[in-house]
Amino acid sequence: MSHGERPAKSHDVTAGSELAVTATLATSRRVARRFGRAAAGYDDAATVQRQICEHLWRLAQDHPPPPGAIVDAGCGTGHWLPTLSAGFGERLLVAADLAPPMLAQLRHRQPGQPCVAADVHALPLATGSAAGIWSSLCLQWCRAESVLTEFARVLESDGMLWLSTLGPQTFAELREAFADIDDASHVLDFVGVDQLEATAVRGGFEILAHDRHRHVACAPDLASLLRAIKAVGAQDVGDNRRRSLLGRKAWRTVEHRYEAFRRADGLVEVGYDALYLILRKRP
Ligand SMILES: C[S@@+](CC[C@H](N)C(=O)[O-])C[C@H]1O[C@@H](n2cnc3c(N)ncnc32)[C@H](O)[C@@H]1O
Numbered sequence: 001m002s003h004g005e006r007p008a009k010s011h012d013v014t015a016g017s018e019l020a021v022t023a024t025l026a027t028s029r030r031v032a033r034r035f036g037r038a039a040a041g042y043d044d045a046a047t048v049q050r051q052i053c054e055h056l057w058r059l060a061q062d063h064p065p066p067p068g069a070i071v072d073a074g075c076g077t078g079h080w081l082p083t084l085s086a087g088f089g090e091r092l093l094v095a096a097d098l099a100p101p102m103l104a105q106l107r108h109r110q111p112g113q114p115c116v117a118a119d120v121h122a123l124p125l126a127t128g129s130a131a132g133i134w135s136s137l138c139l140q141w142c143r144a145e146s147v148l149t150e151f152a153r154v155l156e157s158d159g160m161l162w163l164s165t166l167g168p169q170t171f172a173e174l175r176e177a178f179a180d181i182d183d184a185s186h187v188l189d190f191v192g193v194d195q196l197e198a199t200a201v202r203g204g205f206e207i208l209a210h211d212r213h214r215h216v217a218c219a220p221d222l223a224s225l226l227r228a229i230k231a232v233g234a235q236d237v238g239d240n241r242r243r244s245l246l247g248r249k250a251w252r253t254v255e256h257r258y259e260a261f262r263r264a265d266g267l268v269e270v271g272y273d274a275l276y277l278i279l280r281k282r283p
Helices: 025-045 047-060 081-088 100-109 144-154 172-178 193-202 222-231 248-261
Strands: 070-073 093-097 115-117 130-136 155-166 205-219 268-281
Touching: 025 100, 025 222, 047 081, 047 130, 047 155, 047 205, 047 268, 070 081, 081 093, 093 100, 100 115, 130 144, 144 155, 144 193, 172 248, 172 268, 193 205, 193 268, 205 222, 222 248, 222 268, 248 268
Parallel strands: 070 093, 070 130, 093 115, 130 155
Antiparallel strands: 155 268, 205 268
């Protein structure tokens, strides 16, 4: 983007997650709308999200589930279902997501795959009906305590939960670049590791393994980087999100600050602070 060009709406990104108890129904609707709009292009744009699935999968393979059904909670387009099926053997897989357009992609690509439009805060699944729940990069959009309690309800005793979410250093570069630019919150708060683990234990889980890894997305410039974040649905859902465009001067300031994150290869980057938990439901 040239200097002086009016920033597109995608510049006004507020990317991130909310794990605080302040998540509202309105937020859920916004999340569903955002991911719905991103659904058609999600698989092409979701490079970091796939890396995070791969990382979680490496951990999960050491902790297979008991026999029984597996749920992919917040499955998106369902791109990880074939891996779960191949890796954990023939068994019932159920995919759940809040955004119907994500499920439409899934049905198109994997006809016959059972899937349900559902909120992970209240899954339409019987108590103790699942042997495992895979949930990658969904929890950060939710009320963690409530979702972990719901996962514990759906899992049988000794059932496995393989979980990834985003930690507090996620989008730290954006947070720094947008700091004090206006009164809006451009990057939401992310849960800390200790808080997440304590929530899991309170929710009825035993922690078998945990990990943390920084993944990066990069692009030629800040505008492209923000467009890439938008393409996976991860923007503009904070309660204090900015509803109007940034002014040209403010945008230039942000762009200028972001040069601090330009790498030797000429690209600018943003970090995803991925947290991984392998949990077993306590009897
Ligand atoms: C970043 S995508 C991750 C998709 C997939 N798990 C992956 O690893 O690529 C987050 C997904 O979580 C879904 N999601 C967010 N909040 C949800 C909720 N409360 N209930 C169900 N799905 C939710 C979104 O619709 C979106 O498809």
